[in-house]
Amino acid sequence: MPGAIYAEGLVKTFGDVRALDGVDLDVPEGTVLGLLGPNGAGKTTAVRCLTTLLRPDSGSAVVAGIDVLKHPDAVRRSIGLSGQFAAVDEYLTGRENLQMVGQLYQMKAKAAKARADELLAQFDLADAADRPTKTYSGGMRRRLDLAAALVVSPPVMFMDEPTTGLDPRNRQLLWEVIKRLVSGGTTLLLTTQYLEEADHLAHDIAVVDHGHVIAKGTSDQLKARTGGERVEVVVHERDDIQPASEVLRGFGKGDTTVEDHMRKLTVPVTGGAKLLAEVIRELDTRGIEIDDIGLRRPTLDDVFLSLTGHLAEVGNEENDKDKKEAAK
Amino acid sequence: MSAVTDAVRVAPATNPFSQSVRDSMVVAKRNLIRMSRIPEMIIYGLIQPIMFVVLFTYVFGGSMQIGNSTSAADYKNFLMAGIFAQTVTFATASSGAGIADDMHKGLIDRFRSLPMARGAVLTGRTFADSVQTALTLVVLAVVALLVGWRVGSDGDTNAGRVLGAFGLLLLLGYAFTWIGALIGMSVRTPEAATSSGLIWLFPVTFISNAFVDTSHMTPWLRHIAEWNPFSATVQACRVLFANPGQSPSDAWPMQHPVWASLIYSVLIIIVFRTLAVRKYRSATA
Numbered sequence: 001m002p003g004a005i006y007a008e009g010l011v012k013t014f015g016d017v018r019a020l021d022g023v024d025l026d027v028p029e030g031t032v033l034g035l036l037g038p039n040g041a042g043k044t045t046a047v048r049c050l051t052t053l054l055r056p057d058s059g060s061a062v063v064a065g066i067d068v069l070k071h072p073d074a075v076r077r078s079i080g081l082s083g084q085f086a087a088v089d090e091y092l093t094g095r096e097n098l099q100m101v102g103q104l105y106q107m108k109a110k111a112a113k114a115r116a117d118e119l120l121a122q123f124d125l126a127d128a129a130d131r132p133t134k135t136y137s138g139g140m141r142r143r144l145d146l147a148a149a150l151v152v153s154p155p156v157m158f159m160d161e162p163t164t165g166l167d168p169r170n171r172q173l174l175w176e177v178i179k180r181l182v183s184g185g186t187t188l189l190l191t192t193q194y195l196e197e198a199d200h201l202a203h204d205i206a207v208v209d210h211g212h213v214i215a216k217g218t219s220d221q222l223k224a225r226t227g228g229e230r231v232e233v234v235v236h237e238r239d240d241i242q243p244a245s246e247v248l249r250g251f252g253k254g255d256t257t258v259e260d261h262m263r264k265l266t267v268p269v270t271g272g273a274k275l276l277a278e279v280i281r282e283l284d285t286r287g288i289e290i291d292d293i294g295l296r297r298p299t300l301d302d303v304f305l306s307l308t309g310h311l312a313e314v315g316n317e318e319n320d321k322d323k324k325e326a327a328k
Numbered sequence: 329m330s331a332v333t334d335a336v337r338v339a340p341a342t343n344p345f346s347q348s349v350r351d352s353m354v355v356a357k358r359n360l361i362r363m364s365r366i367p368e369m370i371i372y373g374l375i376q377p378i379m380f381v382v383l384f385t386y387v388f389g390g391s392m393q394i395g396n397s398t399s400a401a402d403y404k405n406f407l408m409a410g411i412f413a414q415t416v417t418f419a420t421a422s423s424g425a426g427i428a429d430d431m432h433k434g435l436i437d438r439f440r441s442l443p444m445a446r447g448a449v450l451t452g453r454t455f456a457d458s459v460q461t462a463l464t465l466v467v468l469a470v471v472a473l474l475v476g477w478r479v480g481s482d483g484d485t486n487a488g489r490v491l492g493a494f495g496l497l498l499l500l501g502y503a504f505t506w507i508g509a510l511i512g513m514s515v516r517t518p519e520a521a522t523s524s525g526l527i528w529l530f531p532v533t534f535i536s537n538a539f540v541d542t543s544h545m546t547p548w549l550r551h552i553a554e555w556n557p558f559s560a561t562v563q564a565c566r567v568l569f570a571n572p573g574q575s576p577s578d579a580w581p582m583q584h585p586v587w588a589s590l591i592y593s594v595l596i597i598i599v600f601r602t603l604a605v606r607k608y609r610s611a612t613a
Contacts, residue, residue: 051441079441089358091361
């Protein structure tokens with residue numbers, strides 16, 4: 001059985017830019033897929049195609065068991081979308097915004113009002129419920145936007161870069177909300193350019209670059225592809241670099257890299273924490289004083305680098321391309 | 329799948345027309361709340377027509393010839409139908425700017441992802457704009473009365489005919505907000521919508537019978553003015569208000585101004601609503 005979100009061979013071109021170049025996705029019910037990639041990779045275009053906002057040039061998509069191209073209106077009844085901007089009316093109060101969205105989901109006025117109150121409490125916005133959203137902070141607006149996407153508790157949710165532009169505290173808050181949502185059984189597709197975020201929230205990750213899915217898997221699987229864990233040592237004295245390197249050679253499964261100016265040595269290992277303890281003992285025995293030592297697992301940054309040959313760019317050029325794409 | 333049963337809670341409306349009306353009303357309410365929280369928009373919208381009333385009445389009033397009369401009082405009574413009509417068409421700009429703003433802020437995307445009637449976002453906006461237009465007309469009529477405008481100054485009329493004239497003005501304004509809706513859906517920014525919503529209104533409202541007697545225009549310009557949809561409503565208002573300066577021209581819209589005004593307005597609504605809603609369906613912010 002195909003998942004709650006299923007796409008096959010999605011292609012969308014804007015002029016001569018192939019924003020989506022044959023994207024396949026399969027998100028099992030009740031799980032979270034993180035669509036990870038730099039600006040302009042095609043993440044937003046994929047979300048727009050799946051949420052009926054944009055018609056793909058070719059390919060097919062099924063959301064909540066409904067064919068997106070054949071029955072877009074039925075799909076709209078089963079999804080919630082929280083886009084890249086907090087799409088709330090700034091002159092309406094939080095309550096009015098949610099009520100309006102509820103009514104446009106075809107709820108009766110009274111039911112929409114009750115649901116708005118429920119969501120305002122749940123999203124910690126009850127105190128600000130009757131203020132125009134113009135007066136809300138960025139974090140509050142994003143929460144309200146998310147609440148608007150949840151008015152009918154849709155079985156499938158799409159969130160396009162939900163935490164972009166938020167400060168760490170508000171990001172944490174939103175993460176908590178998203179986790180609660182998913183534990184309730186909602187299927188979620190989330191785009192992000194924060195590798196940490198995908199790692200934190202998603203069961204599966206699809207890495208997108210230039211309109212292609214270039215890698216798929218769990219966070220651990222992707223990390224494994226980048227190579228295993230490493231021991232990182234920072235020695236106290238520059239003179240200790242040489243002897244420390246000899247110690248590491250004994251434990252390592254490959255060449256030791258040395259960053260002289262930081263007095264940092266890195267060596268690939270297998271054996272985890274047990275091995276780390278042995279390394280520490282050996283360094284101690286030889287009287288090598290260390291400032292820091294740790295077992296480092298590859299981050300998704302490393303994954304991206306090894307997959308694409310470049311770091312996840314958040315450069316201006318890419319940004320413009322994304323805007324251009326969005327504008328079309 | 330439990331997820332699907334959940335979705336059934338939001339049952340599709342049985343009748344697409346009643347859903348469309350209901351959704352449009354929800355959106356209209358939203359826009360009216362907005363307008364009530366930005367009163368300065370309504371106030372600025374009033375300053376310009378009031379200024380025109382005062383300037384045209386006192387600056388041009390004494391030197392204009394209407395029919396065979398050069399009296400300032402006749403010009404005043406001639407002028408108001410023109411100013412009223414011009415004012416209602418200016419709703420185009422605010423309608424366009426509002427819709428462009430919704431596009432810009434991602435609200436149109438939100439609406440398009442909801443299971444609502446496709447035309448409702450634009451219809452709701454145009455309804456709300458018409459409410460504002462009606463308010464503006466009321467204030468403007470009071471100002472016009474204060475500077476000396478009188479219905480029945482050139483013949484007989486009655487309350488029904490005067491109300492009919494205001495009805496035609498509202499319909500014209502409503503038709504023009506659909507032009508604004510199309511402009512709003514077509515431009516990138518609210519600023520662009522405001523300027524492109526206004527610029528073309530100047531030739532449309534000035535190459536007409538609104539401010540001068542068309543019989544003094546060169547023939548080719550006079551033809552344009554007499555067939556201008558905008559002129560039909562102005563002429564209809566003068567007839568219904570029984571104000572001076574009604575064009576004696578043989579042009580069909582001048583001979584049958586009420587019908588011409590109705591037909592033009594309905595045509596504009598049909599054409600521009602179709603185009604604007606089509607644009608909405610494929611819009612990407």
